[in-house]
Amino acid sequence: MAGEQQALEAMRPTSGLLARLRRSDLLYDFTRDPTAMAAAVILLVFAIAGLAPQLVAPYQAFDLTQIRLQDAFLPPVWLDGGDPRFLLGTDDQGRDMISAIIFGARVSLFVGLAGVLLALLIGVSLGLIAGFVGGWVDTITMRIADIQLTFPAILIAVIVDGISRAAFGQADRDRAAVFVLILAIGLSGWVQYARPVRGATMVERNREYVAAATLMGIRTWRILIKHILPNVLTSVLVIGTIHLAVAVILEATLSFVGLGVPPTEPSLGTLIRIGNGFLFSGEWWIAVLPGCALVILVLSINLLGDFLRDALNPRLK
């Protein structure tokens, strides 16, 4: 029986992402962790809603032709005066809150993901190069990282925004707002990738397989990407997940204080900023509901990040 099992195991494709995933402990751990599964389901919902908001959202929230002002300030259905057409109520312009949240979450997730990718790209490449080349390249990169690490991400992001504001005019800046945000998140977050990748690269550099590859005449950049990068990818994945939560919060925060995306294409942070103006007149749902969506989104990412960190860290087993 056991021999047959082994034979079957050997016949399975050894490469390919799906096959590797099926044999890994990660999937096993995942199916036994209800919290992680719930978080993944919530994220999946957000992802689907983000990819195809036109299909999921009941209304085209930011299509000006669909806005009806007589529907403004309707409370959620469970309150007096709620309208069953708008389950979570409407905002000051008569927009359906569910649709506004779906479109807002889409912008938040897009900016967060793009910012994380940018940070990852900068951080991983600088980390690889610094760790592999060493010498003054390493010294300079790590000094810059040290200096930047003394400044919190939010401050760097605000400064990037301030510089973009001084460099462009107001109108140009509004158009470029999303890219400025992505740049701000990327530039404020690369250090947390660069440091561990550099450390791991310095260890891997002295392994035999790297020496063998060098002797075979494989170019340095190829060794870095094809041989060293896969070995540091796990920790990058964990950092990336947790960074995504931070990035989404960062984007929301910047948008809330008015330095982020403009109200014409609002993110969750912008929606909270808009709703904040109606808090005192009693229309609390305009600010609080997008905020709840934001918290659920970030909490799910954090839970999944915690799970990945524990599952991929062999020391904790």
Add this chain to the structure above:
Amino acid sequence: MISFLARRLGQAVIVMLVVTALSFVMFRFLGDPLVAILGVDSTEAQRQALRADLGLDRPFALQFLSYLGNIVQGDFGISYRLGRSVEAVLIERLPATVELAVSGMLIAIVIGVPAGVYTALNRRRFVSRVLLSISLFGISLPSFFMGVLLIWVFTVKLGWLPSFGRGATVDLGWWSTGLLSISGLKALIMPALTLAVFQIAMIMRLVRAEMLEVVRTDFIRFARARGLPARAVHYRHALRNTLIPVITIIGLQLGSIIAFAVITEAVFQWPGLGLLFLQSVAAADVTMMSAYLILIAALFVTINLCVDTLYLIIDPRLRGRSKNARS
């Protein structure tokens, strides 16, 4: 020990120089200071005169040196937005931010450290799990939204606390404090709490992780074997050995709490440095931005230096190590 401190001081000076250079470049190349001061419809002759007056026609390096000289003397220039000297505005706004940050940090330490110790010592208890879940929630709750929720509950619904400003302040020389009046204290509660939430969660998780590491070590087992009471083992042996990373993080967090104050101050319209900075960014007030940048950098560098020095005082092993490193 002295060589260690000297090295750190040298690094601090380099960081300050780099930041000053950056903010000089920003000041010099972003926007046109001549247009900003004189207005768009100034004549070419006026601009030439001002350029010579401000020394902008001199070589680049010379300009940087005089910029550096001015800053060392505490002269940061004139704010484009307010038309007043930057350093006067900064000093005026400083007390509000310092009082907010320090009270936020105190709340975080007073709640976070005991909660961390408790959850580490009673890992399997139900209360620990609840506390840990709350801390994860605290990390996931953006501080500005926390502020919005607080205002909604305590100002709009209950009407207990003011939603903006500092309340009445008392002048003590150049320092105006809000801590000596009832309305000042009431105004402080919500902003300080907002600022503290993230830090509570962070400190708690950190103390917990460190305690778990230390409790596992042999010398704790040995202390238990000697029959020392649990209190003594936990607080005199275990907690003391977790303090080093905790103090580092708390020290470094004091800087980030001042940065986070930018957001809290915006939510509660708290008249501190953070709100000033945000308004300057929104108005592209470059002189104010560079001055704030340099000020924050100085603050961070000072905090780092203090943390390093504290290390040496707390942990005698480090003194030996730095000697070994030299030989």
